[in-house]
Amino acid sequence: MTSWGKLFVDKSKAVGEVAGVEAGKIEVFVYPEYYPRVRVGSVLAIDSEGSKPVGIVIKLAHTARHAGIVPLRKTRQEIRNAYPDIERYYRYVSTIAYTSNITSGNIVHVRTSMPRLHDLVYIIGSNDLLDAFFKPDGEWNFDFLRYYIAEGASILEIREFFYTYKEYFQDYRDDKEEVISKLVRVLLRSGVSNVALYIEEIINMLGWG
Secondary structure, eight states: OOHHHHHHSOGGGOOEEEEEEETTEEEEEEOGGGGGGOOTTOEEEEEBTTBOEEEEEEEOOEEESSSOOOOOOOOHHHHHHHOTTGGGGEEEEEEEEEEEEEETTEEESSOOSOOOTTOEEEEOOSHHHHHHHHOTTSSOOOTHHHHHHHTTOOHHHHHHHHHHTHHHHHTTGGGHHHHHHHHHHHHHHTTOSOHHHHHHHHHHHHTOO
């Protein structure tokens, strides 16, 4: 079984499911128990029939299901103790920018078909799958950022993306020059006006200065 197959084989490890699709964005209902694990910049993969879309979280939202709430003036632990089912009264909907697709067990940074409602969503966290995402052909490839930026990611979201995977990139400090070179190329192709500022933010975030 391929690494991607191992990711999708256990549905109990899904962090959510597709709640809506629109153009290049996919809304994901994140299960409350997994909400703390999902951050701006998290890479998520969707187990859909015929396609396995992959995207990057561009927006987090914690929307009350009802019009408002009653202030409780308690710590989170006190709230959990007093109202163990309180999380059921909230919706956790995050938005991802559709950037890539898993085709024949390999990542390609292009978009194909959209997923369907309720398709299960998984977070890409293991180093081998992150290697497959960042280096699909054995070389660094940041083409996914073109879609992320096109869907509205600003320098702040880019910064948070690299913060999310800071520990991963620490192991590749020796690849610093290649990574920066590839990033510059993608940022230029994305129409970013101040590439130098983006690179400075990324380098500082990764501690590569």
